Amino acid sequence: MIDIRAVIAGLGLVTPLGNGVEQNWAALLRGSTGNGNLTLFPTPDDISFPVGEVAVQLFHEGLPRTHQLAVIAAKEALGGINIAPDAVVIGTTTGGMSRTEDLLKKKVSDPSLFSRHGAGSVAEYLASELRCRGPAITISTACSSGAAAMALAVALLKTGQFQRILAGGAESLCRLTYHGFNSLQLIDPKGARPLDRDRKGLTVSEGAGMMLLMAETGIPDPETIEILGTGLTCDAHHPASPDPEGNGAFKAMKGALEDADITASKIDYVNLHGTGTIDNDLAEAKAFHRLFHGKTPPCSSIKGAVGHSLSASGAVEAVVSANCVKKGAAPPNTGYLTPDPRLNLRPLEEALEAPIKTVLSNAFGFGGGNASLVIGKNPKGRGDGLRPPATFHVVGLACITGAGDLSQTLKTFMQGRSCQGRLSNEEISKPLSSRSVRRLKRLSRLGLNLAEGAFKHAGIENRPDSVFLGTGWGALSETHDFLKQLYETEERFSSPTDFIGSVHNATAGRIAIKFNARGPNITTTGGDHSFEQALLSAQLLAEDDEAPLLVMGADEFHPELSPLFDPSVRETETPSDGGGALLMRRSESGSGTKVGVVFYESANENPLVMEALVNALGGTEKIAADFGAILAGLPAASRMEGKKQLDSFLKMAGFSGPVIDYRKYVGEFASASAVAAVLGSALLKTSVIPDTLAKDNDVPLNGKGILLLGLGNCVTAVSLHDGKVKT
Amino acid sequence: MTNLIDEMRIKIIDTLKLEDVAPEDIGEDEQLVGGELGLDSIDVLELVIMIEKDYAVKIDNKELGARVFANLKTLTDYIAEKSPKDLS
Numbered sequence: 001m002i003d004i005r006a007v008i009a010g011l012g013l014v015t016p017l018g019n020g021v022e023q024n025w026a027a028l029l030r031g032s033t034g035n036g037n038l039t040l041f042p043t044p045d046d047i048s049f050p051v052g053e054v055a056v057q058l059f060h061e062g063l064p065r066t067h068q069l070a071v072i073a074a075k076e077a078l079g080g081i082n083i084a085p086d087a088v089v090i091g092t093t094t095g096g097m098s099r100t101e102d103l104l105k106k107k108v109s110d111p112s113l114f115s116r117h118g119a120g121s122v123a124e125y126l127a128s129e130l131r132c133r134g135p136a137i138t139i140s141t142a143c144s145s146g147a148a149a150m151a152l153a154v155a156l157l158k159t160g161q162f163q164r165i166l167a168g169g170a171e172s173l174c175r176l177t178y179h180g181f182n183s184l185q186l187i188d189p190k191g192a193r194p195l196d197r198d199r200k201g202l203t204v205s206e207g208a209g210m211m212l213l214m215a216e217t218g219i220p221d222p223e224t225i226e227i228l229g230t231g232l233t234c235d236a237h238h239p240a241s242p243d244p245e246g247n248g249a250f251k252a253m254k255g256a257l258e259d260a261d262i263t264a265s266k267i268d269y270v271n272l273h274g275t276g277t278i279d280n281d282l283a284e285a286k287a288f289h290r291l292f293h294g295k296t297p298p299c300s301s302i303k304g305a306v307g308h309s310l311s312a313s314g315a316v317e318a319v320v321s322a323n324c325v326k327k328g329a330a331p332p333n334t335g336y337l338t339p340d341p342r343l344n345l346r347p348l349e350e351a352l353e354a355p356i357k358t359v360l361s362n363a364f365g366f367g368g369g370n371a372s373l374v375i376g377k378n379p380k381g382r383g384d385g386l387r388p389p390a391t392f393h394v395v396g397l398a399c400i401t402g403a404g405d406l407s408q409t410l411k412t413f414m415q416g417r418s419c420q421g422r423l424s425n426e427e428i429s430k431p432l433s434s435r436s437v438r439r440l441k442r443l444s445r446l447g448l449n450l451a452e453g454a455f456k457h458a459g460i461e462n463r464p465d466s467v468f469l470g471t472g473w474g475a476l477s478e479t480h481d482f483l484k485q486l487y488e489t490e491e492r493f494s495s496p497t498d499f500i501g502s503v504h505n506a507t508a509g510r511i512a513i514k515f516n517a518r519g520p521n522i523t524t525t526g527g528d529h530s531f532e533q534a535l536l537s538a539q540l541l542a543e544d545d546e547a548p549l550l551v552m553g554a555d556e557f558h559p560e561l562s563p564l565f566d567p568s569v570r571e572t573e574t575p576s577d578g579g580g581a582l583l584m585r586r587s588e589s590g591s592g593t594k595v596g597v598v599f600y601e602s603a604n605e606n607p608l609v610m611e612a613l614v615n616a617l618g619g620t621e622k623i624a625a626d627f628g629a630i631l632a633g634l635p636a637a638s639r640m641e642g643k644k645q646l647d648s649f650l651k652m653a654g655f656s657g658p659v660i661d662y663r664k665y666v667g668e669f670a671s672a673s674a675v676a677a678v679l680g681s682a683l684l685k686t687s688v689i690p691d692t693l694a695k696d697n698d699v700p701l702n703g704k705g706i707l708l709l710g711l712g713n714c715v716t717a718v719s720l721h722d723g724k725v726k727t
Numbered sequence: 728m729t730n731l732i733d734e735m736r737i738k739i740i741d742t743l744k745l746e747d748v749a750p751e752d753i754g755e756d757e758q759l760v761g762g763e764l765g766l767d768s769i770d771v772l773e774l775v776i777m778i779e780k781d782y783a784v785k786i787d788n789k790e791l792g793a794r795v796f797a798n799l800k801t802l803t804d805y806i807a808e809k810s811p812k813d814l815s
Contacts, residue, residue, distance in 0.1 A: 184772060185787065240769065278789075435765060438744040493780050496772040 002217055002386055005378060006154040006227045010212035011319045012076030012168070014069055015306040016052035016205050020076055024306075025323055028331035029351040033305050035191040035203045040065075040098070040173055044492050047182065050191045051173055052205025052307025064096035064116050065172035065206070067125050069312075073208035074126055074166055085212070086162040087134040088127045089153040091145025091169035093311040093503055095119035098174035105487055114564045118473065119504060120526035122170055124713075128604055134162065135600040135714075137533050140311070140474070140504035140525045143273075143365030145169055146209060147314025147373055148522060151230035155540035157215040158387040168210030169315030176479070177204050177310060179486055180499030184240065192276035192308065193335035194301035195285075195347050202275040205307025209316035220378050225325050227318075228358070228374040229260025232541060234466075234521035235368030236512040240500045241279055242364060246287030248518060249273075252370035253291050253360060260374040266358050267297050267374075269330045271321045272347070273362040274301020275308050276335070284362065285343040300348040304335025314363030314371055321359040321375045329353045366500060367509025369521050389539035393592040395548060396458025396583035398450045399678040400428060401666055402576055405453060409675070410682050413665050416692030419675075420574040420667035422557050439497050440510065441477035442556040442577075447507035448514060450581035451550055455515070458548070458583045465547035466519030467508045468538035469554065470530030472670020473565055474504035476558035511550065519543050528568070528635045529600075530555075531580070531674040532716040536597040542586060549586070551595075553674025554579030567637035568668040576667025580674035582681065593681040599717035603645065609715050610648045617707075617717065623653045626721070628704030629689045630659045631676045635712045636668050642711035649709070658694035673710055673718075680706040680720040731803045731814055742777045743770050755800045771796050782810040 013020060016034025017027040027034070035050040058068045070090065078085075096117040103113055116125065120138040127136035139149045146169020153167035171177075181187050181204050188200035213227065220226070233255065235248035242249070257264060273284055288296065302320060309316055324330045333347035358376030398405070402421020403412040412419050428445050429437055431452055437445055447469065455464065478501035486494040500506065505523035512521050520541045524533035531553030538551045556562075557577035562569045569575065582595060599616045603609050617623050634642035650659065662676040683689060684706060689699040705721030736750035748764065760766050774796070775786045784806050786792050795805045807814055 183776060185775075185789065185792075238767075434746050438746065439769070489780065493776050495776065497769055500769060 002160065004158050004160060004384065004386060005216050005220060006157045007214045007216045008211050008225045008227065008322050009214045010077040010079045011322055012073035012210040013316060013319050014054055014056060014072045015207035015309065015316060016054055017306055019056045019072065021319065021323060025327065028302060028305055028320065029329060031332045031334045033191065033334050035307055041175060044490065047492065049187050049189050050203055051178065052203055052309065053173060054206055064099040066092060066095055066170050067116060067122050069172055069206065069208040070122050070126055070170035071129065073168060073170065073210040077166065077210035077212045083164065084131040085164045085166040086132065087156055087165045088123045088132050088136040089149045089156065089165060089167045090123040090126065091139045091149035091311050091315060092119050092122050092171055093140050093142055093145060094171055094174050094176060095122055097176055098172045101175045101483060104483055111564050111567070111570060117565050118525065118527060126166065127602055130166065131605060133602050133606045136526065136602060138525050140523050141365060141369040141521065142367050142503045142505055143310050144314055144363045144369040144371040145311035146316065147318060147361065147363035147371035148232060148369065150211065150227060150315060150318050150373055151232055151371055152537055152540060153213050154227050154230055155387065157213060158384060159389060160386045163215050165213045166210060167213055168208060169312035170208035171206055171310045171312040173204065173206040175486060176482060176502065179494045183494050183496040183499055186277050188276055191335060192304050194274035194276040194303050195281050195333060195340060195343055195345055196336045197338040197340040199276045199278065199281065201277050202303065203307040205309045207306060207309040207312050207316050209312060209319040211319060222377065224378065225322050225376065226378050228376055228378065229256045231255025231259060231372040232520040233370045234512045234518050235370065236516050236518050237368055239506060239509055240366050242283040244279065244283055246283035248368060248370045249284055249287035249362065249364055250290050251518065252372040253287060253362065256360065256372040256374045262358065262374065262379065264291050265295060266379065267360045268356040269324055269359050270297055270299040271317050271359060271361040272299050272301040273364045274303055276303055280364065281343060285345045288345065298330060298348050298352050300331055300333035302331055304333060305331070317361050317363065318373055318375060321361040324356050324359050325376050328355050330356060366503050367505040367521065368512060369505060389536065389596060390542055390586050391594055391596055392584035392586055393594050394582050394584050394681050395460060395592055396454040397678045397681055398453030398457055399580040399675045400446060400450060400578035401675055406457065406678065410679065413679055414690055414692065419665050420576045422575060422577045441475065441501060443471065443475045443477065443554060444501065444507045444510050446554045446556060446579055447511055447552065450552055450554060450579055451511040451514065454550060454581040454583040460548065462548055463515040463517065464550045464583060465517050466521060466542055466549045467511050467517055468522045468534040468549065469508040469552045470524045470534030470671055470674065471504055471553065472525060472527050472530045472555050473562065474525060475502050475506055476556055476561045478502040480558055480561055507554065519547065528633065528670050528712055529710050529714045529716050531671045531677065532597055532600060532710055532718060535595065535718060536600060539596055546585060548583050550581055550583055552579060552581040553671030555669045555671045557669065566670060568635040571636035572668040574667060577669050578675060579671050580678035582677060593684050594721045595677065596719055597716065598719045599715065601715055603713055603715050610645055610652060613649060613715055613717060614652045620654050623655060626705055627657065627707045628701035629657050629699065629706050630655065631662045631680050631706060631708045632659055633673050633676060633710045634661055634663055638712035645711045645715060658689045658699050660693050673708065676708055677718060677720065680708055684720055684722055731807060732799055735799060735803050738777060739774065742773055753799055756798050759796050759798055778806060782806050782812055784809045
């Protein structure tokens with residue numbers, strides 16, 4: 001058996017304490033704080049509190065701050081080695097928001113200036129700069145994003161298909177987070193004092209943490225530091241407050257220990273999430289005591305020193321945790337003065353020097369997402385065998401398009417008619433109880449409708465335990481309304497409800513609450529390939545059990561923001577939105593469509609990408625034997641390029657079956673491929689591609705599958721099959 | 728004072744989009760948070776913004792909020808006492 005270990009080959013860090021791991025480390029051990037005054041944007045005189053602002057000179061005027069912070073940390077992690085990583089996995093929530101806010105404030109409407117708005121654009125920019133041809137995946141699960149990105153990177157390495165992955169998190173300060181946390185009254189006016197009796201909240205900050213992770217086999221060097229285990233859970237409790245019992249946090253930590261195959265007694269230091277909010281620290285302390293049963297290891301939160309860099313924080317702290325092992329030291333809990341009897345926790349008041357072999361690092365966030373990592377030297381000198389992506393079979397389907405729900409969409413599609421357009425808010429809210437959705441805007445309503453629809457369609461009793469949702473642009477209504485109110489009130493007032501709802505993972509978090517789904521809850525975002533990222537994440541991160549899981553894609557059309565952000569939306573006359581949901585079970589057997597991502601590469605400077613696709617699918621003969629039809633995703637903005645890619649594929653593969661240009665039916669929106677996956681699964685059941693879609697005659701599938709191709713700036717392939725999933 | 732209470736009933740319903748609640752459903756002494764209205768801490772924060780915006784009254788910490796938002800009466804009493812605006 002091949003053992004694959006996720007070895008940490010490089011670290012990169014930029015925080016309000018400084019640039020680079022060494023500078024940060026020295027300042028952390030001294031107990032310095034990077035919290036200070038905000039200079040990045042003006043605020044009203046009476047709204048003023050400390051923030052953690054990075055003081056590094058940035059290099060590129062036209063590039064959003066998050067991207068620049070990401071590049072700084074990435075370059076350090078790669079250590080000047082000029083070898084492209086095989087994949088990039090980044091956790092971020094606001095992406096290019098700081099720049100978007102400035103542009104919207106000035107009422108700039110040139111869409112080219114918003115081209116790096118998307119959270120997914122950070123990973124895409126890094127991948128392009130580093131000439132990475134593999135997948136550039138973005139996890140957007142609020143404050144657990146950076147740690148969840150590390151977990152996904154480890155899972156990718158363990159498939160055996162990747163050698164070097166750049167993984168981390170990046171986030172820049174912006175009005176959305178500054179005013180958003182203030183509207184929630186979660187800011188400590190004196191600066192964060194995690195775990196202190198008198199703590200009042202967090203300090204919003206920015207930064208980036210990156211790791212170069214490498215798949216290694218064989219006997220490890222005893223000094224090698226690895227990510228030994230990861231644990232992902234969801235509270236399924238509340239959109240913005242932790243479960244007061246810390247159940248999700250406990251389960252994430254326990255899961256990470258089990259994954260690392262070690263007991264709690266082996267943990268030498270815990271880097272706490274420790275935001276400094278009253279509720280987080282209480283819940284985390286409960287989970288901590290439950291895990292360690294009175295034999296508590298040294299612990300601290302570094303958020304009094306570097307602030308809370310939100311989506312980046314999990315990655316920043318993973319980097320610090322790895323450095324703790326490397327240096328044999330741990331940083332103090334800066335800002336802490338007075339013990340809180342309710343916590344019964346004494347964090348490090350001074351730097352600890354001790355042999356630290358194994359560290360547990362926590363990151364929790366809005367939407368109830370929890371991510372824990374075990375980082376350290378490998379005590380056993382061995383890792384896991386290969387963990388190939390899981391295979392799933394579909395047990396329930398749902399979709400929403402301009403034509404209506406699944407049955408209406410399917411009927412219209414099978415007649416070869418357009419399903420473009422969008423349903424009214426009233427229409428998508430019909431199956432949802434008005435009280436449960438009164439605070440939710442369009443994307444969350446779409447998501448809940450889809451999730452409930454797929455569950456009903458399945459007609460099973462077991463509720464989904466985990467949720468994987470891809471969204472190209474996230475909650476546009478909430479983002480828009482938050483900023484609109486802020487600007488209309490001269491930056492004095494903003495809605496806490498809109499702030500909570502604006503995070504990309506608000507929808508998946510809502511679905512988790514609805515189904516009490518306490519397993520991994522992952523939201524991915526990457527333009528037109530967001531759904532494929534969600535499906536791939538599910539194949540890599542879903543728990544190894546029989547519980548059903550939801551894999552979905554959804555996007556809302558927003559009249560002002562969608563045309564600014566999504567170039568394909570600008571090319572269409574019929575605004576469209578909606579999404580698709582597949583309720584699935586992990587299994588090798590069982591009836592129902594088998595679904596899985598079988599190919600994912602960037603098309604950027606990758607001339608052989610279509611050849612690679614043909615090879616990944618097993619070559620000409622195998623493609624003809626496996627697939628009876630192709631659903632091709634040609635986003636309007638990259639239609640020419642996509643068409644060339646498709647033609648090249650068809651020629652190389654010698655494929656002569658029906659090719660359905662599905663965006664012509666579904667419409668132009670980022671997660672249109674989720675609808676296509678649902679329609680493909682439904683087509684498989686009928687075993688025939690009707691003449692209305694196949695052009696001339698009905699084309700029987702004869703037991704063959706359907707290939708769902710995503711084209712344009714990336715090339716992705718999803719296999720839909722009644723037989724075994726081809727991986 | 729009655730005016731302010733009636734006004735507040737409507738503002739609460741509008742701000743929190745309580746479509747299935749009629750103004751008279753919100754009793755003066757009825758528990759606002761965690762009661763039958765189904766309001767929680769986020770709703771309170773949303774009302775905090777509305778009250779600061781419309782009445783120039785700040786309720787900027789949890790302890791004060793818990794006291795002020797006990798019921799409609801405590802809320803309107805506090806606004807009447809603190810607001811620089813003429814509420815009569």
